[in-house]
Amino acid sequence: MKALSLESYNNFSYINVPDPDFGDNDVLIRVNSCGICGSDVHGMDGSSGRRIPPIIMGHEAAGTVESVGSNVSNWKPGDRVTFDSTIYCGECKFCALQQVNLCEDRRVIGVSPGTYRQHGAFAEFVSIPARILYRLPDNVPFEEAAFVEPVSIALHGVNRIPTVKSKSAVVIGSGMIGLLVIQALKLRGASNIIAVDLDEKKLKKAKELGADDALLSNENTVSSIHEITDGGADISLEVVGMTPTLNLAIESTRKGGSVGLIGNIEARTDFPLQSVVTRELTLYGSCSSNGEYGEALNLISMGEIKVRELISSIAPLSSGAEWFSKLYNSSEDMLKVILKPDNEL
Numbered sequence: 001m002k003a004l005s006l007e008s009y010n011n012f013s014y015i016n017v018p019d020p021d022f023g024d025n026d027v028l029i030r031v032n033s034c035g036i037c038g039s040d041v042h043g044m045d046g047s048s049g050r051r052i053p054p055i056i057m058g059h060e061a062a063g064t065v066e067s068v069g070s071n072v073s074n075w076k077p078g079d080r081v082t083f084d085s086t087i088y089c090g091e092c093k094f095c096a097l098q099q100v101n102l103c104e105d106r107r108v109i110g111v112s113p114g115t116y117r118q119h120g121a122f123a124e125f126v127s128i129p130a131r132i133l134y135r136l137p138d139n140v141p142f143e144e145a146a147f148v149e150p151v152s153i154a155l156h157g158v159n160r161i162p163t164v165k166s167k168s169a170v171v172i173g174s175g176m177i178g179l180l181v182i183q184a185l186k187l188r189g190a191s192n193i194i195a196v197d198l199d200e201k202k203l204k205k206a207k208e209l210g211a212d213d214a215l216l217s218n219e220n221t222v223s224s225i226h227e228i229t230d231g232g233a234d235i236s237l238e239v240v241g242m243t244p245t246l247n248l249a250i251e252s253t254r255k256g257g258s259v260g261l262i263g264n265i266e267a268r269t270d271f272p273l274q275s276v277v278t279r280e281l282t283l284y285g286s287c288s289s290n291g292e293y294g295e296a297l298n299l300i301s302m303g304e305i306k307v308r309e310l311i312s313s314i315a316p317l318s319s320g321a322e323w324f325s326k327l328y329n330s331s332e333d334m335l336k337v338i339l340k341p342d343n344e345l
């Protein structure tokens with residue numbers, strides 16, 4: 001099969017590789033669409049340490065079942081499917097507690113952090129355990145189904161906050177995930193959603209997708225938020241993961257408020273300890289998703305979470321290297337790029 005392989009850091013090849021092996025409990029999927037995730041772009045230069053070459057990346061995908069393993073009875077060739085990005089073991093204590101995103105033996109599709117290598121969906125075929133497959137509603141096209149993973153991440157981040165209904169909420173970062181978090185907050189009944197970003201175009205999109213206010217990040221952002229919300233937002237969600245944005249999220253939150261942490265571009269950041277302690281803030285880390293896939297698919301199907309407007313380009317897999325480099329260099333203002341195997345276009 002053809003695949004887009006990260007052969008060494010910052011160096012892709014579009015090559016022929018053997019079709020993936022699939023076990024008795026696995027399903028071989030013919031990939032139709034696979035989105036380029038921010039984590040793939042941050043992985044390609046080695047900085048995240050989670051895409052050690054050679055690796056076929058890609059975990060935001062949808063396609064059709066091609067063949068099934070001998071133990072698989074509930075799927076058949078031709079079924080339209082998407083899949084969870086996380087393969088959980090089903091046996092550890094976190095899996096037993098239904099917290100599969102915290103599985104002790106978690107493997108992420110299209111990732112190779114050193115302890116494992118799990119090839120992903122920037123290829124014609126990908127092998128996936130049947131237990132993490134989801135059936136696509138008939139009206140959801142493959143390109144939109146490729147958003148189920150980021151939509152689930154956004155829903156999970158919002159679900160981590162105990163009460164959202166009628167609360168004011170700030171979202172720090174209005175990129176892909178931020179725009180989905182804004183929509184998820186709206187669905188959960190947040191009263192006043194304030195989007196913050198450095199980019200005017202993203203803020204415009206944030207307002208189109210449900211933000212009540214949109215603020216360009218500058219030295220006045222915290223005071224503007226305190227003014228709009230009369231003393232700080234009830235909730236803030238940080239979807240970037242760097243020192244300045246983390247601090248902005250914390251300082252924008254009212255006393256006793258909640259801070260949801262989704263972004264983690266940097267492994268370590270400065271942390272305003274006193275501000276959190278003396279104002280009794282509660283922090284909620286949010287990793288991946290846990291059980292949100294079904295709802296995410298439904299919301300996309302019903303148009304309650306809009307993903308079509310987040311697609312910047314649909315491009316052939318053979319041109320993947322170029323798109324990665326455009327995203328890496330942020331040379332164009334882009335949200336989601338979807339790659340399709342050339343024979344699916």
Ligand SMILES: [Zn+2]
Pocket residue numbers: 037038039059060149150
């Ligand atoms: Zn992703």
Ligand SMILES: [Zn+2]
Pocket residue numbers: 088089090091092093094095102103104105106
């Ligand atoms: Zn487990």
